[in-house]
Amino acid sequence: MATGIKDxxxxxxxxxxxxxxxxxxxxxxxxxxxxxxxxxxxxxDPSQLEAGWFGHAGNAVGPGAIPLAIxxxxxxxxxxxxxxxxxxxxxxxxxxxxxVASGACDIAFAxxxxxxxxAGYGGLAGxxxxxxxxxxxxxxxxxxxxxxxxxxxxxxxGVDMPDLKRAMxxxxxxxxANGVINEKAHLRRRITxxxxxxxxxxxxxxxxFDCCGVSDGAACAIVTTPEIARALGKKDIVxxxxxxxxxxxxxxxQGEGWDYSYVPTTRAAAARAxxxxxxxxPRTELSLTEVHDCFSITELVTMxxxxxxxxxxxxxxxxxxxxxxxxxxxxxxxxGLKCFGHPIGAxxxxxxxxxxxxxxxxAGDRQRQTPVVNALSHNLGGAPFHTICSIAIVxxxx
Amino acid sequence: xxGIVAAGAYVPLLRLQRAAMARATxxxxxxxxxxxxxxxxxxxxxxxxxxxxVEAARDCLWERDRAGIGKVILASTSLPFADRLNVGVVKExxxxxxxxxxxxxxxxxxxxxxxxxAALESGRPTLCVASERRLAKPASEAEFVNxxxxxxxxxxxxxxxxxxxxxxxxxLDFVDHFRPTDRPYDYEWEGRWVRDxxxxxxxxxxxxxxxxxxxxxxxxxxxxxxxxxxAGLDSALAGDIGIRPEAVCASLRDTLGFAGAAHPLIxxxxxxxxxxxxxxxxxxxxxxxxxxxxxxxxDAAARRSKALGVAGWLARRRAETNYLKHLSFSGAVxxxxxxxxxxxxxxxxxxxxxxxxxILSFVGGRCRETGTVQYPxxxxxxxxxxxxxxxxxxxxxxELRAEIVSFTADRLAYSPDPPSCYGIVAFEGGxxxxxxxxxxxxxxxxxxxSMRMMFRIKRQDGAGFKHYFWKAVPDYRxxxxxx
Numbered sequence: 001m002a003t004g005i006k007d008x009x010x011x012x013x014x015x016x017x018x019x020x021x022x023x024x025x026x027x028x029x030x031x032x033x034x035x036x037x038x039x040x041x042x043x044x045d046p047s048q049l050e051a052g053w054f055g056h057a058g059n060a061v062g063p064g065a066i067p068l069a070i071x072x073x074x075x076x077x078x079x080x081x082x083x084x085x086x087x088x089x090x091x092x093x094x095x096x097x098x099x100v101a102s103g104a105c106d107i108a109f110a111x112x113x114x115x116x117x118x119a120g121y122g123g124l125a126g127x128x129x130x131x132x133x134x135x136x137x138x139x140x141x142x143x144x145x146x147x148x149x150x151x152x153x154x155x156x157x158g159v160d161m162p163d164l165k166r167a168m169x170x171x172x173x174x175x176x177a178n179g180v181i182n183e184k185a186h187l188r189r190r191i192t193x194x195x196x197x198x199x200x201x202x203x204x205x206x207x208x209f210d211c212c213g214v215s216d217g218a219a220c221a222i223v224t225t226p227e228i229a230r231a232l233g234k235k236d237i238v239x240x241x242x243x244x245x246x247x248x249x250x251x252x253x254q255g256e257g258w259d260y261s262y263v264p265t266t267r268a269a270a271a272r273a274x275x276x277x278x279x280x281x282p283r284t285e286l287s288l289t290e291v292h293d294c295f296s297i298t299e300l301v302t303m304x305x306x307x308x309x310x311x312x313x314x315x316x317x318x319x320x321x322x323x324x325x326x327x328x329x330x331x332x333x334x335x336g337l338k339c340f341g342h343p344i345g346a347x348x349x350x351x352x353x354x355x356x357x358x359x360x361x362x363a364g365d366r367q368r369q370t371p372v373v374n375a376l377s378h379n380l381g382g383a384p385f386h387t388i389c390s391i392a393i394v395x396x397x398x
Numbered sequence: 399x400x401g402i403v404a405a406g407a408y409v410p411l412l413r414l415q416r417a418a419m420a421r422a423t424x425x426x427x428x429x430x431x432x433x434x435x436x437x438x439x440x441x442x443x444x445x446x447x448x449x450x451x452v453e454a455a456r457d458c459l460w461e462r463d464r465a466g467i468g469k470v471i472l473a474s475t476s477l478p479f480a481d482r483l484n485v486g487v488v489k490e491x492x493x494x495x496x497x498x499x500x501x502x503x504x505x506x507x508x509x510x511x512x513x514x515x516a517a518l519e520s521g522r523p524t525l526c527v528a529s530e531r532r533l534a535k536p537a538s539e540a541e542f543v544n545x546x547x548x549x550x551x552x553x554x555x556x557x558x559x560x561x562x563x564x565x566x567x568x569x570l571d572f573v574d575h576f577r578p579t580d581r582p583y584d585y586e587w588e589g590r591w592v593r594d595x596x597x598x599x600x601x602x603x604x605x606x607x608x609x610x611x612x613x614x615x616x617x618x619x620x621x622x623x624x625x626x627x628x629a630g631l632d633s634a635l636a637g638d639i640g641i642r643p644e645a646v647c648a649s650l651r652d653t654l655g656f657a658g659a660a661h662p663l664i665x666x667x668x669x670x671x672x673x674x675x676x677x678x679x680x681x682x683x684x685x686x687x688x689x690x691x692x693x694x695x696x697d698a699a700a701r702r703s704k705a706l707g708v709a710g711w712l713a714r715r716r717a718e719t720n721y722l723k724h725l726s727f728s729g730a731v732x733x734x735x736x737x738x739x740x741x742x743x744x745x746x747x748x749x750x751x752x753x754x755x756x757i758l759s760f761v762g763g764r765c766r767e768t769g770t771v772q773y774p775x776x777x778x779x780x781x782x783x784x785x786x787x788x789x790x791x792x793x794x795x796x797e798l799r800a801e802i803v804s805f806t807a808d809r810l811a812y813s814p815d816p817p818s819c820y821g822i823v824a825f826e827g828g829x830x831x832x833x834x835x836x837x838x839x840x841x842x843x844x845x846x847x848s849m850r851m852m853f854r855i856k857r858q859d860g861a862g863f864k865h866y867f868w869k870a871v872p873d874y875r876x877x878x879x880x881x
Contacts, residue, residue, distance in 0.1 A: 121737040123810050131746035135757050135856070135867060136774060138820040138834045144808035148821055152804045155845035203808040204817070204840070253822065253832055254772045254780040260804035260822060385804075385822060385832055 004276035005101040007397055009240045010229040012107065012222045013042025016353045019217035019341030020186035027061045027115040027218075028071035034218035034346070035072055035111060042222040043232060046072065049222070050105035052079040055092030055112030055345040058125075068111060085381025086292060087245065088112060089219065089348025090390035094243050096223050106228055112350075113218035114343035123214060143203035143211055145383025146295040150205050152260025153301060157312040161205055167315040168296035169196035172209045174324050175293065175332045179339025181365040186213040186341030196296075210296040215341030219349035221356075226397055238359050241374060242276035242393040244269045253385040263298075263380060265389035266305035270378075273391040274307075279374065282307045286393075287372040288330040288358060289323075290351035292380040293337045299323075302378060303331070325366070333358065333366055348390060351377035355394050400518055401558030401693065404703060405667040406458025406550045408450050408529075409654055409711035411837045412718040413437035416542055422721035423537040433542035436652025440718055441531045441546040443727045443814040444836055444854040447474045448484060449866065451529035452491040452853040454548035456797070458525070460705035462552070464492060468522035469499040473513035475659050476531045477504055478864055480579070487866060488527060490758035491853045493794050507685030509659040514551060515689060518562045523554035528660035535583045536730050543627050545655020549663035549708075559702050560670055560679065560693040566608035569687035572596050582729075589628070597631055601688055602638045605680065608690035616640035620677040621669045623647045625662035626684060641680070653712055659685070666693075668708040675699050706874065714874050716837075726814065738812040742860040755792065760851060760868045762829050763790030771795075771828030795851070798825040799873060802847040807840035823849050823870045833870040848873035 015037025017030045025033070039046055054068040061067035065081035068074075084091040089112035096108040119125035124142055128134055154164050173193055179185040191209055199207035226237050246269035252258040270282075279285045289306065293299035300318055303309040308329055309317045317323065323331035334340050334354040337347060355375030357363040374395040381388040420434035441450065451472055470492075472485035484502045499520075503513040510528035517526035529548035534540035574592040575584045586592075601624070609616055622645045624632040629651055636646050647665050649656075657664055662683040669679055677695040682688060706714070718724070725731045755761040756774045763775030767789050770781040775793070779786045805821030812818070819835040821843070835843070836854055849870040856867040 119737075123738075126738055126741045126812075128743050131744075131749040132753060134743045135749070135753070135865065138832045139808070139811045139813065139818045140820060140832065141808055141811045143810055144806045144818070144820065147806035147808070148804035151806065151821070151843075151845055200809075201807075201817075202810050203806045206806075249782070250776075250780055251782050254776075254830065255770075255782060256824075256828060256830075258803075 005097060005243060006241050006276055006278065007226065007239045008101045009097040009223050010226040010397070011238045011240070011356055011394065012044070012224045012229050012232065012234065013038045013040070014221050014353045014356050015041060016184060016219040016350050017217050018184045019215040019343060019350070021117050022216035023117065025216065027113050028067065030115065030216060030218040031068065031071045031111055031113050034220040038109070038220035038222050044107065044222070046074060048107050049074065049077055049109050051096070051099050051108040052077055053092040053095035053108070053110045054079055054081045055088040055110065055349070056081060056114065057083050057085060057088045057344040058114055058116065060115040060118065084388055086294065086344055087348060087379040087381035087388045087390035088345045089350065090377070090379050090392055091245070091348070093221055093349055093352060093392065094245065096221065097240055097243055100223050100225060107222065107224045109220060109222045110349060111218065111220040112345035112348065114345045115216050116214050116343060117216050140383060141203065142383065143206050143295060145385065146298050147203040147206045148260050149301050149384055150297045153297070156259050156261035159315055163315060165197055165205055166193065167300055167318045168210055169193045170318050171293065171296040171299050172196045172338060175336045175338035178325055178333055178366065179335030182335050182340060185335040185339050186215045187335070187339040206295055206297065212294050212337035213339065213341040215343045217341055217343035217346045217350070219346040219353055221349050221352060236360055237397040238356050238394055239397045240392065241395045242273035242391065244273040244276060245388060245390045246272070247388040248386050250386065260384065262301055263305050263384050263387055263389065265387045266302055266378065266380065269389040269391045270306050273393055277374065277393045279393070283329070286329055286374050286376050288333055288355070288368055289376045289378065290334070290336065290354055291331055291378040293332055294342060294380070298380065299331060306376070306378065330368060333368060348377065348379045348392070352392055352394060359394065359396050399558060399561050400553070400555050401561040401696070402551050402670065403554050403556055403558050404458050404462060404552040405670045405707070406454050406456070406460065406705055407664055407667045407708040407711055408453035408457055408548045409439045409708070410441045410445055410450065410546055411714060411716050412440040412442055413715050414440040414718045414724050418719040419542055419721050426537050430537065430539065430542060433539060437717065438542070438655030439545040439547050440724055441727065442836060444869070445531070445546070446478050446855060446864070447476045447529045447531050448478060448487050449853050449855060450531065450546065450548035451488050451527045451550070454529065454550040455488060455492055455525060455527050457705045457707065458550035458552055459492070460703055462703070464494055466523050467494055467498065467525050469501070469517070469520050469524040470494065471501045471503060471513045471517050471524060471526045473503040473509040473528040473659050474530055475504055475507070475509060475577070476533070477502060485527070487758065490754050491866070493759040493761060493796070507659050508683035508687070508689045509685070510661070510663045511681065511683035511689035511691060514553070514663060515565055515691065517551065517553040523552065523556070526551045526553055528663040530658035530660040532658045533582050533728055536725060540584060540586070543656050545657050547654055547657040547664055548660055549667045551663065557698040558696060559699040560695050563692040563694055564608070564612050565689065565691045566604060566611055567687065567689050568600065568604050570600070571686055572600065593628060593631065597626060597628070597635065597684065598638065601635055601682060601684060604688035605639050605682060605690050608680070608692060612692055614678065614692070617642060618678055619645050619680050621645055621647050621673060621679040623662060623665045623669060623679065623681045625665050625682070627656040664708060670695070670699070670702070671707045671709060673699065735812050741812070743857060744859045744861060745863040745865055757867060759794065760796040762793045762795045764793035765789045766791050771825070773829050773831045795825055795829060796868060798827060800825045800849045800851070800870060802843065802845055802849060803830065804845065805843045807843065819843060833868070835871065836869040837871040850874060
């Protein structure tokens with residue numbers, strides 16, 4: 001009976017480019033920026049990399065994973081491109097981690113990149129998803145798909161929209177404050193609750209400040225076994241405790257009963273991740289989280305889906321500061337998608353990057369002062385009515 | 399006895415206020431203030447001749463078995479396709495059987511009555527629809543006069559509510575206006591000549607000949623329908639012919655406008671909603687000659703179905719005062735929708751043909767073992783506790799009521815009428831879909847709100863192909879048991 005990969009894969013090194021509107025850089029240059037930091041952190045030579053997984057959700061670089069090998073000048077290394085919507089980054093990490101866990105190779109890496117800001121307009125660029133999809137699906141944008149969580153949540157729990165908007169504003173105010181002290185973050189300005197509430201509407205009830213940054217960026221993780229990491233001289237070993245994905249079978253959008261107040265795939269992936277990691281009470285065993293706050297309402301709902309708030313109590317918990325940087329379980333201590341930014345293919349790896357730094361005490365001004373033991377990251381790809389959820393939990397090997 | 403078995407209509411929700419049109423155009427032509435009375439029906443950006451035809455046909459066929467229909471006819475001078483059977487799209491939207499004759503009728507303002515004549519003479523149950531969305535030059539008289547609407551009739555010999563008595567037609571090349579195939583707008587000759595040499599000289603003898611052939615006196619006509627774009631002309635013609643003034647049918651000029659080739663049929667549908675059994679109806683249309691048709695209302699009219707009809711659709715209205723919105727919807731001006739508006743999603747005819755039941759007919763699936771309903775139909779049932787393969791039968795869902803599960807009003811998505819509203823709607827009896835909404839008030843959307851599906855334009859692509867699909871609109875029909 002398979003028991004998962006807990007503590008079988010160590011993170012040897014990580015890197016992350018500055019996120020933002022990188023008008024100065026193309027995707028290969030962003031890849032190099034993240035990779036050079038990671039390879040230096042790992043303390044190895046690129047020739048030691050035996051396999052790579054390339055996360056790229058858009059179409060900014062060329063065919064397959066070849067652009068990764070060319071950008072990094074890795075000759076004849078097996079590289080694989082993966083795409084899983086907004087779970088792409090974590091998906092790439094999963095490929096590398098499974099390669100190590102299986103014994104297929106000693107050292108592997110995952111690199112995610114996105115170059116979104118050459119589209120010419122704000123928001124994510126649109127395009128065909130196939131003629132049949134285009135014909136029968138509504139004119140849904142990312143904010144429109146996630147905004148409906150607010151209508152479903154408010155109806156399910158009897159929350160007045162102004163109260164929900166206030167909690168959503170608190171989430172964005174918090175993430176902006178966190179982003180200010182992160183020099184790699186895309187958005188680095190404080191906002192007020194009033195600014196968030198009064199901002200121009202993007203997709204009701206989401207205003208401008210309820211939406212995350214659309215960013216360029218890259219992030220990289222190099223993984224190996226804990227034994228090799230130790231042999232290479234690493235003292236504190238960060239290992240993967242759980243790495244789980246859950247994709248919808250289409251029930252939410254086509255079946256009976258889902259009310260758009262929660263995301264079922266998050267609940268399924270979380271249950272499996274907690275089991276793999278041996279976590280029985282996430283509220284006390286998780287030190288901090290990086291969740292897929294593509295929109296403020298997503299973060300709010302995710303607190304319940306991860307079991308960090310009781311159902312129907314996330315509004316109160318958020319307003320009480322439970323997930324603030326100095327709260328009980330900080331969420332997006334680095335600014336999150338909201339302010340660190342959201343270059344899709346890089347995002348999942350960026351989250352693990354922050355959790356890795358926090359575990360090693362290397363997060364600088366934003367270092368969590370209480371001990372960080374287990375840190376969770378979470379992505380939602382697609383939209384709540386048809387999602388893929390990925391969850392990674394990393395921690396120090398004890 | 400052949401006649402009209404059922405009648406239906408459709409009038410778009412929006413009613414452009416003529417006073418607002420006059421205010422917007424007064425700087426250019428103050429004379430248009432003379433047309434500033436009342437309102438005209440305005441197709442939404444996602445409506446055209448075909449979508450309105452579908453809704454009129456659904457109104458006509460409401461709760462009727464559609465299986466017996468042997469022919470479909472669509473009349474219009476504003477058909478979206480010059481070469482693609484327009485009524486073929488209507489047939490698919492109505493989920494009619496494939497074994498069916500079909501005909502597009504166009505080219506004159508009497509296309510509607512000529513289509514109705516063809517239906518009455520077809521010898522089989524025929525669905526006849528007339529629909530118009532006529533464009534007019536901005537700041538023209540026609541822009542004020544026109545209105546967008548459709549009417550539909552089921553014609554046959556099964557208990558008609560109006561018996562077809564006979565007809566008389568004349569044909570002569572009288573060019574009161576014309577529209578070349580490569581131009582969007584009509585070119586009109588002087589109205590005084592049209593009135594004096596056309597309407598007043600050509601119509602009375604045609605009506606007289608029709609009545610004579612039926613051995614009827616003009617004075618016994620109960621309803622005189624002279625659908626013409628000139629105010630007061632119907633009464634003048636009645637006087638010329640000897641028809642009683644009270645027989646002249648209301649023109650709907652101030653509530654709907656003049657719907658071109660569809661207008662005679664819209665007025666006929668209106669008369670049939672209230673006409674008493676035994677009433678004699680004379681219907682007239684003019685366009686390079688005349689069609690005159692006579693009907694007598696039968697006892698079956700007492701059992702006529704109560705769909706919305708002309709009166710119901712006219713009551714479902716929203717005043718629109720934005721002249722620029724009308725110009726944008728009609729394509730007279732192009733507003734800057736940003737680069738997102740430039741995204742060109744092309745149609746794949748091979749895909750559309752393969753999936754036509756799903757896309758055009760809104761047919762979902764129902765599992766024959768569990769009864770699970772879903773849209774769209776898929777090889778493997780969505781039921782979580784019964785993973786069954788190839789067990790779904792076709793399940794038409796277009797006529798089902800639905801409730802909003804979730805919603806948003808999206809200002810990022812491109813829409814010709816922002817915000818783009820959409821959400822999940824769940825159907826009575828099962829099944830749900832993430833649907834675009836239309837005709838909604840974005841500020842009044844609510845979870846639980848009752849909705850129904852309508853056939854609408856989803857997009858027009860860069861090749862000029864119109865993509866049609868179904869959208870959810872606020873429920874417009876009486877709740878079950880209310881009728």
